[in-house]
Amino acid sequence: MIPINVPYIPINITASNLNQRLNGQPGVSAPDQFAIPRLTSFQHKHPAIDFQQQERHCCLEKLMQHLAQSDLPEKEVVKLYLQHKYRQQCRASTLQSVYMVVKFFLRFIQQKGTTTLQEATHQDVEAFIELQQDRGAKMSTVRLQLITLNTFFRFLVDEGRMQEKVLAHKIRLKLPDVLPRAIDPEGLRQLIGFIAHVRDRALILLLLRTGMRIGELLNTRVQDIVMSEKKILIYEARKTGIGRVVYFSDDARQALEQWLQKRDAAQPFLFYSKQNPRLTYAAARSVFMKYVRKAGLPDQGYTLHRLRHSFASELLNAGMRLECLQPLLGHTRIEMTRRYARLTDKSREEEYFRAMAIIEQEGIDGHY
Numbered sequence: 001m002i003p004i005n006v007p008y009i010p011i012n013i014t015a016s017n018l019n020q021r022l023n024g025q026p027g028v029s030a031p032d033q034f035a036i037p038r039l040t041s042f043q044h045k046h047p048a049i050d051f052q053q054q055e056r057h058c059c060l061e062k063l064m065q066h067l068a069q070s071d072l073p074e075k076e077v078v079k080l081y082l083q084h085k086y087r088q089q090c091r092a093s094t095l096q097s098v099y100m101v102v103k104f105f106l107r108f109i110q111q112k113g114t115t116t117l118q119e120a121t122h123q124d125v126e127a128f129i130e131l132q133q134d135r136g137a138k139m140s141t142v143r144l145q146l147i148t149l150n151t152f153f154r155f156l157v158d159e160g161r162m163q164e165k166v167l168a169h170k171i172r173l174k175l176p177d178v179l180p181r182a183i184d185p186e187g188l189r190q191l192i193g194f195i196a197h198v199r200d201r202a203l204i205l206l207l208l209r210t211g212m213r214i215g216e217l218l219n220t221r222v223q224d225i226v227m228s229e230k231k232i233l234i235y236e237a238r239k240t241g242i243g244r245v246v247y248f249s250d251d252a253r254q255a256l257e258q259w260l261q262k263r264d265a266a267q268p269f270l271f272y273s274k275q276n277p278r279l280t281y282a283a284a285r286s287v288f289m290k291y292v293r294k295a296g297l298p299d300q301g302y303t304l305h306r307l308r309h310s311f312a313s314e315l316l317n318a319g320m321r322l323e324c325l326q327p328l329l330g331h332t333r334i335e336m337t338r339r340y341a342r343l344t345d346k347s348r349e350e351e352y353f354r355a356m357a358i359i360e361q362e363g364i365d366g367h368y
Contacts, residue, residue: 051219051269051278052091059092063099073106073115081155101148104128117162122169125149129171143173179343182309183302190295200287202252202259203271203279206232207304209252211311211329213239214304218279220270222260227253237330244330312337316344 063082067075078099085098108128109120128149132142150170156162183191188208195201206217216234224233231247248256264272271279285304292302308329315325326337 055092056086056090056095059095060086063095067099072103073110074117077117077156077161078102078106080159081152084155097144098148098152101145102152104145105149117156120162120166122166125166126171129173139173139176146171146173180309180312180339181301181306182313182343183306185314187295187297188310190297191291194291194294198255198258198262199271200291202255203284204288204291204307205252205255206248207307208311209249210246211308211315212246213237213308213330214281214284215239218269218271218281218284221268222265222270225256225270227257234330240330240332242330242332244327246328309340312340313344316340317346 060082064079067078067082072078081102082095082099085095090098105125105128106117108131109124112124112127114120114124125146129142129146132145133139137145150167153162153166157164157167192201192204192208195204203217206212207214210217210232212220212232212234216237219236220232220234224235225231226233229247230249230253231245233243233245235243237244259270263270267277269278271284273279273283276283288304289302312325312329315328316322322334322337322341325340326334329337331337
């Protein structure tokens with residue numbers, strides 16, 4: 001049976017091991033048949049882009065090592081697909097996610113007695129998806145796994161390594177249209193009130209006041225900040241790959257100025273740690289959850305992304321139009337932004353209570 005919680009392959013990205021791997025210094029290398037190309041000097045552009053390229057390179061190297069040492073069936077096919085995704089400039093997290101989903105599927109059909117992808121059927125895919133649902137995985141996670149598998153299968157069909165009939169009948173999963181989950185204003189006041197550390201205060205206030213995705217903020221360098229205009233230039237959005245400009249408030253500016261006075265000017269990224277030139281998502285999440293606990297906020301599944309939801313909700317409550325909010329959030333479709341309108345529609349709320357007050361005073365048709 002496939003284990004329910006399988007951790008990702010650990011990939012430690014630090015300044016030292018990146019330089020060792022990229023400069024060809026001694027270290028463990030993947031076998032020749034799983035060798036990957038070295039990075040070249042032309043890739044050194046924006047520090048965030050350069051770091052992502054190095055991160056991708058290290059990730060692929062680790063995955064190739066893991067693949068070479070495993071007893072997974074169809075290893076050569078998996079190798080080819082990972083290299084294909086690498087050439088498509090997929091991020092390290094995407095490479096790792098793709099590998100894990102493909103690996104799960106191959107293990108699944110192996111347990112059913114299928115040893116090659118040529119033998120895989122549409123029913124195998126349906127059974128795999130049903131297994132993920134039975135395990136209690138979120139529908140969004142299952143849908144992402146299905147998309148990953150369909151993309152993998154299309155690659156195999158194009159390469160002549162799989163029968164196209166597997167893709168003949170598409171499996172469609174309907175995602176629930178849930179409301180964004182913001183942090184209530186009182187909870188935010190409590191949270192911010194407990195943040196004393198200069199770096200942490202700047203980190204959390206910038207997320208709250210700019211609406212940036214955490215990956216975008218962690219990729220920000222000091223040169224991307226225009227302090228006089230209180231804005232940050234995002235050259236490439238973490239999710240969409242589209243650049244945009246975001247703005248920050250006076251309280252975020254004050255916190256940012258205090259951090260800039262204290263931080264190490266030699267570090268390429270705005271936020272960093274002792275171990276990494278760029279603060280990791282795990283470290284940022286740990287910082288956030290530490291203050292959630294200190295503030296005594298109830299356990300409501302708080303995440304860093306909720307600060308982005310709070311940003312959008314507060315701006316709409318203050319009267320900002322959806323058309324203005326959409327580019328600030330970096331949404332490619334207005335429908336994504338419109339979800340927040342359902343959460344913050346004050347006119348609908350006022351109309352409801354006005355009508356209900358009349359009903360309570362007079363009753364239906366004036367009598368009860």
